Structures are given as C-alpha cells and as structure tokens.
Amino acid sequence: MIEVDHLSKTYGSTSAITDVTFSVEPGEILGFLGPNGAGKTTTMRILAGYLPATNGTAKIAGFDVHENSLAVRQRIGYLPETPPLYPEMTVEGFLHFVARIKGISAGDRATKVTAAIERCNLQDKRRVIIRKLSKGYRQRVGIAQAIVHDPPAIIMDEPTVGLDPRQIIEVRNLIKSLAGTHTIILSTHILPEVSMTCNRVAIINRGKIVATNTPESLMTQLTGGSGYEIEITGETNLAKQVLQNVAGVSLVESISGNNLPRDNRAYLRVISQLGSEPGQDIALALVRAGFGLHEMRRVSATLEDVFLQLTTEEKNLPTEVNSAENEGEAA
Numbered sequence: 001m002i003e004v005d006h007l008s009k010t011y012g013s014t015s016a017i018t019d020v021t022f023s024v025e026p027g028e029i030l031g032f033l034g035p036n037g038a039g040k041t042t043t044m045r046i047l048a049g050y051l052p053a054t055n056g057t058a059k060i061a062g063f064d065v066h067e068n069s070l071a072v073r074q075r076i077g078y079l080p081e082t083p084p085l086y087p088e089m090t091v092e093g094f095l096h097f098v099a100r101i102k103g104i105s106a107g108d109r110a111t112k113v114t115a116a117i118e119r120c121n122l123q124d125k126r127r128v129i130i131r132k133l134s135k136g137y138r139q140r141v142g143i144a145q146a147i148v149h150d151p152p153a154i155i156m157d158e159p160t161v162g163l164d165p166r167q168i169i170e171v172r173n174l175i176k177s178l179a180g181t182h183t184i185i186l187s188t189h190i191l192p193e194v195s196m197t198c199n200r201v202a203i204i205n206r207g208k209i210v211a212t213n214t215p216e217s218l219m220t221q222l223t224g225g226s227g228y229e230i231e232i233t234g235e236t237n238l239a240k241q242v243l244q245n246v247a248g249v250s251l252v253e254s255i256s257g258n259n260l261p262r263d264n265r266a267y268l269r270v271i272s273q274l275g276s277e278p279g280q281d282i283a284l285a286l287v288r289a290g291f292g293l294h295e296m297r298r299v300s301a302t303l304e305d306v307f308l309q310l311t312t313e314e315k316n317l318p319t320e321v322n323s324a325e326n327e328g329e330a331a
C-alpha cells in the first residue's frame, strides 16, 4: 500500500534523510521511530505530497506522491504535528468544510462527516466551537479531518505529543481501531507508543533507516533477547569500560538512575549480542578488574534497549539485520 524507495531530501547543504526505503502492507500500522531531528517529519511531509524529495520515489496505493499528487491526496489522510484546525468553527462545520475541499460530493458529505465524528467519538462535541475543546479532543478532530474522505492510508506525525496520559490512551485506542481498514504510518519519538500501537517499526537515525521489523523481532534479533543486570562495588564508568570490552557484549548502561550509589555500589545493565552468552566472561572480567560482584541476573531486553543500541551504538550492530531486513521490506 505504501512503498518508499531510496528517498533522500536535502535542505541546502543539510541532508535531512538519505536513502530511506521501507514499505507498509495494507491494514498495517507502521511506527516510524526516531530521536529529534532524525528526519521523521521530512519523510511524512514527502509522503503526504507537501514536500518534494531530492531523490528517490514514494508511492501510495500505486500512485507516485510527486507525479500523481492529486490522486495521492485523495487516498491519504494526513495529520501533521499541529492539526490544521479553524478554531472559530464548530467541529461539524469544520468537518463539512474539509469534506468539501477534499472533493466529497454534496450528497455524500453529511454521511461521511457523521461517520468520522462517530469513529473519533466526537458525538457530544459536534456543535462545540473548536477553540473551546481540550487538546485531546482537538487531536480527535485532527484525526477526523484526516479520515473524513475515508482514505485507505493515514499518515500521522507525532499524534500524541502534548496530550495528558488519559488522552494519550484514548488517541492510541482510536488509532488502533483504524488499523485493518486503513494502512497507517505513525511517526513518534516515544517508545511505548510503538510497542503499544504498531505492528511493525522502522527506526530512523540521522536521516537513515537503521532497522525495520516487528518490535518483538527487533528485540530478539538485535539483542539476542536478553542481557544481565549487575550490582557491583566500584566506579561506574570504569566498570562500563571493562564490560564494553567483553566479547559478546553489545550495550552497557548505568541503571543507578538518580539514586546515589549506596556504599559505592553501581548498578549496570548489559545487553548481549545476537547468539552470544557472555555471562561467565562478564563475571570474570569484573572480578579480574577488582570489582566486587554482588548480584548478576538475566533480564529480557526492551524496545528501549534496541532503540539505544541502534541510535547510539551503530558501530556494534550485527549488519545482517539491517541489510537483510531492508531488502526484505523493499521486495
């Protein structure tokens, strides 16, 4: 349904995205995950036909976003980071207005607007002026305007930014309820958003796709699915250096958080590389380096570990995961 092929965009001398390739199957929700400035908005805007790419192609339902932009706009709903709302209009009036600009015939408008209102649970607010709505309800109106013409594909840029926890749950549930009948790309820098909402994730870092897969497979393939939590006596940074040099170790992070280490104790989390079991070597290396080893236990990797590994430890990546996955996606 959505095919992105070697897409690049430069702003003057700044390269925002480079060689971005991925695809989204019909009915799927793809999470487009990356830190600030990674290139998410740039990609979303190109897909929505609002920005020309410098190189590469993107197709929605078989139509090229640049060459057939009108056909593409009829087939996508776009929710930018700040929803394009007219605050002085009522919810219903605004949705009628959007339906008209999107080319829905006068006879069909009322049915389509009512369907979007019901889908987004806005029945109680249909005659309320948008300015008076909470941010959560405004976001729902933003989603309603994106789906009012019943497009097969929906592109959402950071749809839950600025919402309170209850509103976030509501908007996520709404997005999930749209999957199946719609194909969705959702850009986010929030990790739980991806594991809670998306079937698959594409991780982008500094303008490049560094992995594409289901959240579960990423966790297993990239980290071996496990690691260790370790409590030692000694200096954290020194211990990190020692552990980083142990064969089979992929990522080391401090988990002492804001708590001051008690009795000079450090708490570390080590993620192992695919297929390796470095537990014994970790224990040996720590003891040989003079650290007191108080506790060491196995833990499962989280999506956060994967994300950190991909966005901060690129040099340690098992390369087959990247290339094999991207080829698979492009096929």
Ligand SMILES: Nc1ncnc2c1ncn2[C@@H]1O[C@H](COP(=O)(O)OP(=O)(O)OP(=O)(O)O)[C@@H](O)[C@H]1O
Pocket: 011, 014, 015, 016, 017, 034, 035, 036, 037, 038, 039, 040, 041, 042, 043, 189
């Ligand atoms: N209009 C522009 N002119 C010049 N550089 C830009 C422009 N828009 C974005 N960039 C740069 O391109 C890169 C990617 O930006 P983009 O907004 O796509 O990232 P993002 O992942 O959406 O980030 P955020 O989560 O912070 O919105 C950044 O380095 C950004 O500074």
